[in-house]
């Protein structure tokens with residue numbers, strides 16, 4: 084494929100300027116939905132969700148809320164612990180996401196309701212859930228504190244609140260060049276238009292919202308094989324083009340070096356000499 088054709092293809096596939104802040108306004112929303120299916124298969128996601136399930140200890144008859152539930156598969160897996168008498172409510176800003184979530188809910192045993200809403204202003208009354216969770220939602224909000232306060236508000240006393248999120252400042256790329264790795268690491272320390280590094284703050288956020296007995300864990304996702312001629316990014320990850328955009332925006336990469344930056348990663352990946360790592364964090368606390 085010629086460079087020009089490749090650049091054209093990348094531009095088309097990578098046109099997600101709003102990201103998960105505005106799925107329904109995205110002309111390529113299907114790509115965002117497919118990325119959610121891919122991130123659900125990450126080893127790190129599987130490990131964190133399994134840890135969360137053990138920490139939440141959901142019981143038959145309980146009510147669980149998932150805010151920013153996306154395709155709903157994580158909440159539906161947890162709903163198996165709610166039994167026939169329990170209820171799962173999923174809230175998301177995107178109707179497109181919820182349509183998929185509703186179709187995923189076909190085999191659920193408990194009552195399930197997926198509804199459009201805003202994490203920052205939930206419709207539910209105070210103390211109306213036994214447990215509430217938000218996974219990789221806070222990073223898309225301008226003010227994650229607001230959403231955490233809402234999660235805590237709608238949980239009863241003694242109920243549990245769970246947060247899982249990525250910390251993009253932990254993202255590393257190894258192409259066998261320390262200066263290149265430092266460029267990426269330094270560039271991603273700056274949050275850009277969103278709380279992209281919120282993962283490391285989850286413990287502090289739950290504590291500030293009044294939760295106690297906060298348990299914490301983390302899991303690192305590693306990619307060692309990826310064919311850049313097949314896909315603009317490793318499964319569920321952002322593309323190297325959008326990474327280059329971010330580094331240009333924070334002044335770590337000259338706009339003229341953008342193509343060099345992307346091709347350095349792609350060439351290393353073709354030689355199987357590229358690895359990437361990203362750490363996600365999980366916390367579960369109790370409302371006193």
Ligand SMILES: C[S@@+](CC[C@H](N)C(=O)[O-])C[C@H]1O[C@@H](n2cnc3c(N)ncnc32)[C@H](O)[C@@H]1O
Nearest residue numbers: 103151152153175176177180201202218219220
């Ligand atoms: C990265 S996806 C994560 C989906 C799901 N929690 C998961 O981990 O697979 C972020 C989700 O947050 C939703 N979202 C973004 N802003 C929101 C808001 N203000 N209120 C509710 N949901 C929001 C998006 O529509 C999207 O489904």
